[in-house]
Amino acid sequence: PAEDYVVTPQGIPGAFLACFVEGFGARVLKTHSFPGYATLKAREIKYKGLFPRALVGYPEMGEVRVRLEAFSPILLDDVSEGYRDSSIPGAVFIFRLANLSGKTKRASVAMSWRNLVGVGGYPGAKIEDLRGNFISFEDGGLLFGSTRRKADPRVEGEYFLVAGAGEITYMAGWSPGREDFWRVFSEEGKLDNSSGRGNLGAVCSTVYLGPEEEVEVPMVLSWYFPNLLGDTDLKPNYGHAYNRWFSCAREVAAYLLGKYRKLLERTRAWQEEILRSSLPRWLGVKLINDIFPLASNSFYTEDLRFSVYEAHEMRGCLGTIDQRAASNSIYTMCFPRLSRSELSLFAKQQVGKGVLCDHWNFRTGRKDLKLDCEGAIRHEVGWDHLEGGTGPSQWPDIPPLFVLQCYEYVAWTGDLEFLDFVYPKVKKALEYEARLDQDGDGIAEVYGPGSMTYDNRDYPFYGASPYVASLQLAALRAGAKMARFEGDEGFESWCGQQESIIRRSLEDKLWSEELGHFYMWYDEMAENWRGSEREHDRFSDACFVSQLAGMWFADLLDLGYIVDEEKVRRTLRSIALKNGSVGGCPANIVERDGRMTSSWPYYAEVYYAAQAIYEGEVDTGLECLRKVYRAMHELDRSPWDAPLGWDYHLYPGNLPEDLPKGSPLRRLLDLKEGENRWATWGRWYMTNPASWFALPAIAGFSMDLLEGKLVMAPNLPSSMKKARSLPIFMPGFWGRVSCEQEEGLRVCLVITRFFREPLNFKKFVTKVPHGWKPGKVWVGFVVNGKEVFSERVVPDGRRVELNLPFSISGVGESLECRLKW
Template identity: 25%
Template sequence: MGEPQAGEPTWWKALENLEIEHEKIEDNELMSTWNGSSQGDGVPKYGWRIALSHKFREKRTPWTVPKIHQVPALVGLSYRYIKFHRKLKRINRRPCMDFFNQQPLRQIYGVPLGGIGGGSINRGWQGEFCRWQLRPGVYEFVTTLANQFIVCIRKNGTTVYQQVLSVHSTPAKHLKSWKWEFPGSQAFYHALYPRAWTVYEIPEHKVVLTCRQVSPVIPNEYKDSSIPAAVFSWSIENKSESDLEVSIVMTMENGNGTKKSRLHHSGHFNEEFDDDKKCSGVVMHNFTYEKMPYTMTVAASDKPEMKVSKCISFDPTSDGSTIWNELHEHGHFDSTNDISENTSRGESIACAVAVETTVKSKTLQKNVDFVLSWDMPIVYFGSKEISHRRRYTRFFGASGNAGPKIALYALQNYQDWEEKIRSWQEPILSNSRLPLWYKSAIFNELYYISDGGTIWLEIDKTDTESISISNHINKHNASKETDVDHLQNSEILKEFGRFAYLEGQEYRMFNTYDVHFYASIALAALWPKLELSLQYDIATSILRADDTRFRFIMDGHRKPVKTTGVVPHDVGDPEDEPWTRVNAYFVHDTASWKDLNPKFVLQVFRDYHITKNRKFLEDMWPVCLTVMEMSMKHDKDGDGLIENGGTADQTFDGWSVTGPSAYCGGLWIAALRCTIEAANILDRQEDSLKYKEILERATKAYDKKLWNGEYFNYDSNKHSNHSDSIMADQCAGQWYLLAAGIADVIPGDKILSCLRKVYNFNVELFADGRRGAVNGMRPNGKVDQSSVQSDEVWTGVTYAVAATMLHKGMLKEGFKTAQGMYKSVWEETGMAFQTPEAILKHNHYRSLAYMRPLSIWGMQYALENTDNDDIASE
């Protein structure tokens, strides 16, 4: 393809020899029912595009029943889980992994609204406001019927068309007087996170409406990215011969329409506001959540050529005729009230904001702008013990009345947000060498940054309550208390706050570290200060203990919740008190896991390599030494290589492993190498020599005990039926070394041999190469079905394997591996914006909306940070 052109990023050269079958933009089955012709105003070529009339043919259900031969290993676990579940139910609690109440697959989700850590609302691809996370880390899966956009078209003062812009069928009871059922074949949705477009064609009036949804999610931006708001900017194209008066109306219910919101709380009210004719709308005050009142603000830009009008309050449980008829008669609202009455129990209220404008014949009217903002500044987790301030309160205050201020700020700044988003995305989108699906996947999988139960909190000198309580609970168990205080009072935490996201929307644990190992590349590459902040919190927890004894359901043994000197599995459940009480995970005692400690060292060094923050490396160094010393206890025979204990003591927590293993052994070797590198940087020569000697012995043992001439065996247990299985993720440690620019531990030809074996077997021989990389394959080409996880495809592992392939110059194989994953999840099974942890070959999935798939950003990092000459030489 020749040399990169002037202005092209240097990483493009790595793609010169990439031979892939490029799709055509027109070849999109998701758009097969689209009957329109307009591409809409400003809709980009690339992204995830779907007709509103599309129906997914493949229907999947949550995984629930193991194969017969897998049952014996799960009998005790199942019995103990049932007892544990019933015990929690008696005290009106639920486990952080509730296998009896898994979420069904709803093939409806779209780009979420809002920035990072202030709560999130998902707006589906058919226009539904359908997944709510206002209470920190806790989801309510409900579609709120009253939350809609309506268009009213008038000609010479008479309404000729009025329609809810929703394909929803006419409700049997609520709002049934509204005109529903917009023809889905005349509209399409286009997602390119953090923006989305919906295009509606109204052929009978030669009108095309384009709604552009914009949220402030901007790399390396730590103010606006925290703002809980989204803008809906409408363009109205009038292709007819006549001038038209067009009104766009946004309606919203006060609350999310749940029974809890409607039946058990009262006192909600709405009030109007105007800001010097710049912004006008309605603030909705809501008191559903105990100790956490919040407001939602719906507003529109007040411009000379447009008329903003409001309906302060209407009943969303009525037939809706009052508001519908007023709009139909006038094209706007004539509200005279400035505040509504408070609701009683069982009552609901909603509001509507309309923008009316005249669109001349054969013209395009742009920037009919609406905004939705929400303001829940002070939050509590489930224990209700400690109050926390959200990050955005640093800029907008914590009084609870910032909704209009946030709304105006969003309307005034969203075009600047878009320019920054375009500058970030354009180098990838304009690269003709990259496949189309990748241009969608790399950005749309990033949805989890804001919609992953994400919480971003302030920590400063006036907000010490959380720190003092945590110290009080754990101080008698703390190791190196001075180090703990130093870490928890770091400048990174003070300046950039505390960040957490869930392992999954169904696996309700914050900052699950074995999984963050995969997802963290997205933070490290795009918001590195948040990644460092998270690492300081993990380091603090490593040096603490919790001697409370808990009966873990895997083996029934009672063990301490947290042991000093080991990495926590997670920093807690949002329905308890995160950071104060860590390790909500109840299956295994993770103090004996073999992957967590090496993963901390690997992430610390990778993060240093990306940020070049020496102070961070210095602060983490003593903690790294602590976890490495603890891990060396797992080297039972003194050969330098750690051993697994015959259980599922790793992130693959349902797949047992005995003795030295490809996965944990590889992580350990990589961690040893990073420790040596860090010691050299910090001029710790004694430590460098110590770990160099261990590394020499460990690599020899790793090769001797696991290398079979083509790949590294799953483990060294010659008596098992899966010891020589081909593990897709066997090069995880090498992925991190390559990302840190280190390639001198395991010979490159062996890594290439492993990756080729994984590609030829785990990818190509599984589901015709169309489902990503299955976790385990047998040397005879059959899927390893020895456990409930070996026959799964883990979405995030597949992307990580693909990234490792890109680092090693296997561009075609890497892209095809990831393509199978993306297309099966997003285009075939309808799991857009809820990428699961795992899918099986047929019928089932596990854990919707999961953290690990953020590892796809490892692919982009590999393209941008692998030496082009090295790629060419492989």
């Protein structure tokens, strides 16, 4: 609901941090609190968010500098069982107090928390069952619990608040106005160890700072809510993954206090890999903050099944295979077992034999076609449960997206057990996709609003679409590679035949030389829809930002060109000129007359920006990413819950009709500029990590462990002739790619983290930089300082392939390739 966009300045009442310095007094370290509490002005607080870390600077208090670093660990090199150390239900608040004077200072920091046991629910169905709630001082900290069962088992649990240094005092069960925290803390800088019946509890740590001494005071807030119920009639209790390792909030707090320094060091490590690299600073910050759905959207069970909520407003939609296509980056790169789990859920729920569905018939213009749905992939794995999605998806982009994500996982991990399991599912999905073609051109038809990923009334696609066709082409090529590995020559041949038919239809029927890009859709059977509720034109000549989504997958997975290379380049330039030319996020669709729709920027980040980087249009690809960064970080200023929809309301229906008078969204109702700069719908959207696919695009890095192939072909912006460090994160290792493009090409990979079995390769691939077309090149290839290849070769276009064995097995190992012409 629109009103859920409103956040009060106070936040959770009674939840705050505070600081006291003897001779100065006390402050609540936020801008709003209870009446009479001394707070800070917004300009006095310096905040930097680098998910999952928050760095906060406060004003100097009585010659004591006050800094805070808060975090909940996420480790991109986590090798613990079930990624335990990235799944801890707790947060650490580290105060750093520095005495800037020549005298000893007494200082205190405190944290107050509200007992939220019994609070939860959904938008429009909130739960607030506080019966039996209590706060008690136990084991050196405050336990927030309840003696009563709650209205919903999911809100049954506990919190624990503890400080890890200094002299500890507390107030358990305080209330503003009576048993009041502020009256005690502001006068003494300590609490009175009292116990009351209120719903708030606070812990205080007091330290003595010698002259010019700095002291670190950690505080931990942990929680333990063991019930994770599926929203079905049977209400299965999956339990949370953290139940495997902890039995109460106190255990969680003890674990964090004992290990917080090491966990913080490892959380900082991957962020420093990004921020100290050759990437623009703004892009590094964007990448770090874009992975917030790891915490806000994850559904992780005690038996280690995993999925991701599409968005909080989607009321429990889990998995969402089309959104997952653009957002699986961080999961497949750094948490591959989670990626395997979610893909397995989709595979196991594939539709079996004997299921017929009513489908739109392009010969009658009515929904009277009986479609054999064997092999269909569901759009989601469940709605707040893992028991199955809502029925066979007839969206034509779903099967190829499933196939491509399976191939991506297998190619990057080399998980042959998963390949053996999923290959029969891949075959059935591609065969089902072929049955969605009704006119013999090989391309599965789209049948109007709500018939694919772009699923609202702004996007009425009909007939053949280059978006669907390109996904089919990439999926068929991936399917053929899996078939070859599995020894299935018949299916490999079928994939090749289907690819030929679809490519011919795409390039002959859907390409417009006049437009310089593909038609958004083209329906040769449009006449059959006359008089139907879905009557439509024969074609749309609008420019669609995702029209060559499959080509991005082909670049990412080094599948080769699935569409004519020149048509790819011209299409990207048209998208840059039309969809990407506005000041805000790139528009999904731009009509020929200039009208444009809203932006779903995460698709633009991969299906346009990352693809443009691969294809040599690096500056325009980075500019697209920068515009999204600007909208989220500089204008909306809340990248940690960024939504799907960015609208300026040119098309009707993009905004809720019941906007309250005070809603900040009302400014959009009369906005005329075509900028797509303002956040509207779908906060906490799962697809934010899409930007991570820019890393392999810029580094030009790919690997395929089925083929034993490694690719390094960096794509640098025009302003950069060399890059000392382009970070890559892949399953089981991190690396830094460096590159020089002066007097030839020198590209090098150094392994900075390695936590998997050795990687064995049979082929190395690099590429001559865009713009060069040498007849022959001299190639030198060096493994760990030893030259293993030195010859002149003839490139295949830009591509240089070396067929020779090499391996990677540890930190510090390196590969270097040099080209001269």
